[in-house]
Amino acid sequence: MSVLKKTAAVIAAAAVLPLAVAVPASAAPGPGKDPAKEERQPKPPAVMSTVGGSLLGRAGTQVNLAPGVPVLPKQVTGRSWIVADAESGDVLASHNAHWRLPPASTLKMLFADTVLPRLPKTQVHTVTPQDLTGLGEGSSLVGVKEKQSYSVHDLWLGVFLRSGNDAVHVLSAMNGGVPKTVRDMNARADELQALDTHVVSPDGYDAEGQVSSAYDLTLIARSGMQNQDFREYCSTARAQFPGEKKPGKKRETFEIANTNRLLTGDFGIAPYQGMAGVKNGNTTHAGATFTGVAERNGRVLLVTVMNPSPKESHAVYMEAQRLLDWGFAASGKVKPVGELVAPKSAGTGSGDGSGTAEGTGPGGGGDHAAGHHDAVAPGGSTGVGTALGVTGGVLAVLAGGIFLVNKRWPLPHLARKLPRK
Numbered sequence: 335m336s337v338l339k340k341t342a343a344v345i346a347a348a349a350v351l352p353l354a355v356a357v358p359a360s361a362a363p364g365p366g367k368d369p370a371k372e373e374r375q376p377k378p379p380a381v382m383s384t385v386g387g388s389l390l391g392r393a394g395t396q397v398n399l400a401p402g403v404p405v406l407p408k409q410v411t412g413r414s415w416i417v418a419d420a421e422s423g424d425v426l427a428s429h430n431a432h433w434r435l436p437p438a439s440t441l442k443m444l445f446a447d448t449v450l451p452r453l454p455k456t457q458v459h460t461v462t463p464q465d466l467t468g469l470g471e472g473s474s475l476v477g478v479k480e481k482q483s484y485s486v487h488d489l490w491l492g493v494f495l496r497s498g499n500d501a502v503h504v505l506s507a508m509n510g511g512v513p514k515t516v517r518d519m520n521a522r523a524d525e526l527q528a529l530d531t532h533v534v535s536p537d538g539y540d541a542e543g544q545v546s547s548a549y550d551l552t553l554i555a556r557s558g559m560q561n562q563d564f565r566e567y568c569s570t571a572r573a574q575f576p577g578e579k580k581p582g583k584k585r586e587t588f589e590i591a592n593t594n595r596l597l598t599g600d601f602g603i604a605p606y607q608g609m610a611g612v613k614n615g616n617t618t619h620a621g622a623t624f625t626g627v628a629e630r631n632g633r634v635l636l637v638t639v640m641n642p643s644p645k646e647s648h649a650v651y652m653e654a655q656r657l658l659d660w661g662f663a664a665s666g667k668v669k670p671v672g673e674l675v676a677p678k679s680a681g682t683g684s685g686d687g688s689g690t691a692e693g694t695g696p697g698g699g700g701d702h703a704a705g706h707h708d709a710v711a712p713g714g715s716t717g718v719g720t721a722l723g724v725t726g727g728v729l730a731v732l733a734g735g736i737f738l739v740n741k742r743w744p745l746p747h748l749a750r751k752l753p754r755k
Contacts, residue, residue, distance in 0.1 A: 383530055386672040396431070404663045406657075411643040416429075420489075424672075439623075441537070455486045459486070460483045465504045468503065474539070482576070486508070507753075525677045530545065548640050595648060600648065621644065
């Protein structure tokens with residue numbers, strides 16, 4: 335090719351290049367996005383439950399933006415999420431709130447809300463081989479061993495901090511077995527009007543037909559947080575768990591840390607200001623799930639995020655804290671899009687005896703028959719050792735059938751959340 339032709343070709347290429355760069359971003363897929371894969375992503379059903387309000391049954395994001403209300407954060411990819419006022423029950427914003435999805439270990443909140451009031455925390459149980467049958471492959475474990483004895487208190491620490499499916503199965507055995515516990519949990523979900531929820535396995539392990547929703551998980555968390563023991567366990571950052579007892583030697587313990595990264599922090603993420611629980615989860619089918627409760631400037635908010643895009647490190651926590659930040663900024667300004675409904679029994683003022691309100695039900699809920707437990711709990715619950723409860727009211731079912739949470743919830747002080755150096 336002659337020098338003249340080469341020069342002409344270079345000039346032509348230089349003229350085309352700016353045109354290629356100037357093509358609008360919307361004309362091509364974004365970085366790392368596969369249009370075919372995007373098309374294959376599951377979509378929420380056209381018709382969903384309207385429990386809590388008609389807007390909550392609609393697909394997509396529901397929020398009443400008005401002058402003075404901050405816009406929602408853009409970096410939220412969860413298939414389903416919700417932000418609600420824990421005390422009034424107002425749903426501030428939601429996205430596919432009633433989409434029935436696999437819940438992973440967030441389902442352990444329902445397990446605890448159902449079973450925790452039934453077993454005195456000082457009760458001791460020696461584990462049998464049958465207690466640990468049926469654990470799913472790859473289950474998260476706290477380290478429960480056969481022929482070793484554990485208190486109910488120890489086992490609940492294993493459930494909440496390490497999401498131990500082994501601890502769940504032992505507690506289920508103490509409750510009459512896994513099948514009975516599943517029935518009890520489904521009945522409890524129905525009582526709470528968590529009607530998107532169907533339990534197959536009490537530990538949240540992936541199982542066909544096992545589903546919940548962001549709305550239901552938030553409802554369940556709100557119920558669980560009425561129980562003093564539930565609050566203590568889900569807000570404990572670190573604790574000592576019993577090891578294997580060897581003949582002639584003192585039984586040793588080992589430290590377990592809460593896997594809720596907004597409580598304890600982790601590389602690349604700091605503890606969230608005011609975080610007081612509740613539960614995280616992660617399985618193959620569910621992806622990452624998280625329900626959290628936080629208090630700031632006298633307001634208490636609940637947030638649930640289900641199955642966000644895994645492209646961002648700690649995505650479920652990052653998105654949860656963005657939604658909490660928005661909720662605290664919008665609270666008192668934004669008009670609710672729905673509400674967290676009361677349990678069925680609250681409408682009659684009769685109470686169901688399941689221990690939702692503190693001091694009620696078998697075992698007594700918060701200050702139950704086993705006795706009120708101090709801030710420094712048995713078994714070396716170090717995250718609770720420095721706790722100072724914020725005084726205030728609790729959920730009440732009044733004689734007139736009114737269901738409410740009086741300000742303020744007795745949420746744990748932030749000092750108990752900070753990880754020990």
